[in-house]
Amino acid sequence: MSNQEESKVTTAEATVTLVKKSHRFSGKSLLSFPYILWMGAFIIIPLIMVVYYGLTSKTSNGFTLENLKLIADPINQRALFLSLKLSLISTLVCLLLAYPLALILKSMKLKSNSFVVLVMILPMWMNFLLRTIAWQNILENNGIINTVLKALNLPTINIINTPTAIVLGMVYNFLPFMILPIYNTLAKVDDNVINAARDLGANSFTTFRKIIFPLSIPGVISGITMVFVPSLTTFVISNILGGSKIVLIGNVIEQQFQKVGNWHAGSGLSLVLMVFILISMAILAKYDKETEGTNVW
């Protein structure tokens, strides 16, 4: 028997034992193996690489915290705080806009949820960069809003290239991601549960406070995450609507990679950003007793 054949046999044996071992998972769970491999290779390992890059540097050997310390640099610090501020504001605005809308949509008792989903997803077929650029047209000093205001002899507004315009861009881009999860959880609330609360003596406000809102919390939390995270990390919206003077933390990181070319610094700042995201999620998770990994999408 040649060497080659020998090795073939051992591989075959190995495969057999592998199959036997994994048989514990029963045949069908094997179907998820390609996915597990894929996610391992393209989610887990890349994230480990960010951590590795963030904790090492070109100049020194071994692990270092110097990339993380970059956040203390006044420019970066200001960018981070502005990002936090603007993303918190836009998340709050989205929540305040989306919740009443979701309640109204529920009260309309549409035949299927998919109609709402379609209306919210449809704008995405127009490229989001273009849609954001269109806001320039609307907001500019001689843009659509100001033209209308002038025609009505009203004072004009000057918000393009200000943080206000960036917040507006964030709210515009991410509002559907607040509306959909809230609407989906609200739509699932059984009418008879609401009737039961009324039956037991609760007025509309108490019914909302004690029953409807608590039951919608998973949707609210999912919505907050899906608005807060992209707002916190965006560099595109600030680029288009904020002019060149307003720098968000996303812009700083993007420039480290695409202009400066210091991947270690960029990774380090990304790590800091991830810490903030994780902290905010941990805070949210405290309010969310029972999502159980199920998604409201």
Add this chain to the structure above:
Amino acid sequence: MIDNKLIDLINLTKSYGNNVVIDDLNLYIRENEFLTLLGPSGCGKTTTLRIIGGFEQPDQGRVIFDGKDITKLPPNERQLNTVFQKYALFTHMTIAENIAFGLKIKKKSKQYIKDKISYALKLVNLDGFENRMPDSLSGGQQQRIAIARAIVNEPKVLLLDEPLGALDLKLRQDMQYELIRLKNELGITFVYVTHDQEEALTMSDTIMVMNQGYIQQIGSPEKIYNEPKNAFVADFIGESNIINATMVQDRLVNILGTNFPCVDEGFGKIQPVDVVIRPEDIDLVDPEDGIITGRVTSLIFKGVHYEMTVMANGFEWLVHSTDLSPVGAEVGIKVDPYDIQIMNKPESEDEEAVGVNE
């Protein structure tokens, strides 16, 4: 029973689009009564209950409760409570919080609420469940919590919308006895909606049979079973032989060409009528002793009795008997006069029963 009207429904009408669900319904419910609204799905029974509960507004008519018109009153201001079809427990609250919900809104003291919770849980045989979540309970347990949540508010009337529909047979029977016990212990009025005739017969003081938005008959379970007013009621409550017949004169009816003596009077002479004969009221005797004769065509053992069909005078008679007659046997059919129930033919199409004229 006290004859005090607690709820009075006057000329209720309700339709969805072109579909008339309730048509000019009048009904009163006495204090302490166990009233069951019985009928097939879509007959208007649940809508009637929801109008009493305040979840639907009637297009026309009034709801009087304890002498006051409450037609426009929202559900939270009505002194009655509902047990919903699929329990409608608050899944984000513990059992104790669920039961305390109505009491907290009424701003009862903490000690009062605590006592009430343990009292109610004992009443429904679930003491010790205070801190469990609704999802961890079985269907029967959830149903009992829903009842406990309603009764702690001491409503004058408890509305129950097919509360046992989602439970399996054994549990349903147990719960039927529990509901009767509860009603006797609490002394409140029950308005109960179901499509299950057995449930209705077991529990009710009064049954209202509904079909297509109309009341078909109101009466005690015995009355409804023994003296159905029309073919629909007869067919819906229990099994029966419903036969086209002609009233020859008082106390004599012609069924399928043969005259049978009966006890009914006042239908006139030579009048077309419907006749109902319950399968257990038919005696199979020797051919020479029967009013008519026929041949046994099928035989099934049902446990407490045999179910047989007998072909006689061109009609297949359904017979329940503890005595067996083999298939193919020649038998005589005998019916006592008071077991023949004579009914007028339905006057309007609205009263026409679904699925009776086979």
Add this chain to the structure above:
Amino acid sequence: MVKKISQKVYVGLVMIFLYAPILVLIVLSFNKSKSRSKWGGFTLDWYKSLFQNEEIMSALYTTLIIAFLSALIATVIGTAASIGINHMRKVPKTILMGITNIPMLNADIVTGISLMLLFVAVNFTLGFKSVLIAHITFNIPYVILSVMPKLKQTNKNTYEAALDLGASPISAFFKVVLPDILPGVFSGFLLAFTMSLDDFIITHFTRGAAVNTLSTKIYAETRKGIKPEMYALSTLLFLSVLILLILINRRNDSIEKKRNSVALAPSK
């Protein structure tokens, strides 16, 4: 009554907010003036020159191919994974669903950067393939989250019934399970396709210099000014999807009506 009207007004205002920029872009696609901020009269020129513009057409082609392939592959992997996960016990199930949520909850910029670092580390040339892999990666979770709920709804017994009636596991899957979950699979594919089409950030980091999608091309043009053909192209894309959706909706409506009339028939 007042409540109803104010509710409708509110929904209307949000809709205007969401769709106003789209209207602006559609108007711009008919604008004779090359400048974004001036109206120079109505023209269809941009729709004509669009098809002669090789750069835009090739970016469109790349965008559509990547959207289609990534959605397709993600649908296959994701559907198989959903079935597998659905059969797992609680702990591995929870872990996997947690990992599935990472790309949805993580910042796009981090996902993009991390993939770029990986590709560069293993000397994988940034280009069409790296973008495709990246898109598949962020698309799979959308498929899983669409298919999972449908799988939970399906009756396990139908699959066993098919086996009992003599079907092989594979044909039982294709004939019984798949038709049941098909709406979920389909909406997962559609969602993945849309997300891929609309992505800029992750493509931006994984594309290298040679490949352009519509997003990266638009981004490059933001400073010097968007070519009007781009507005024309977006308008065409948007309107064709809109018409498609209206047609599908019409069809579903008429199917539903038929069903309802059948369901009502016996009671009359």
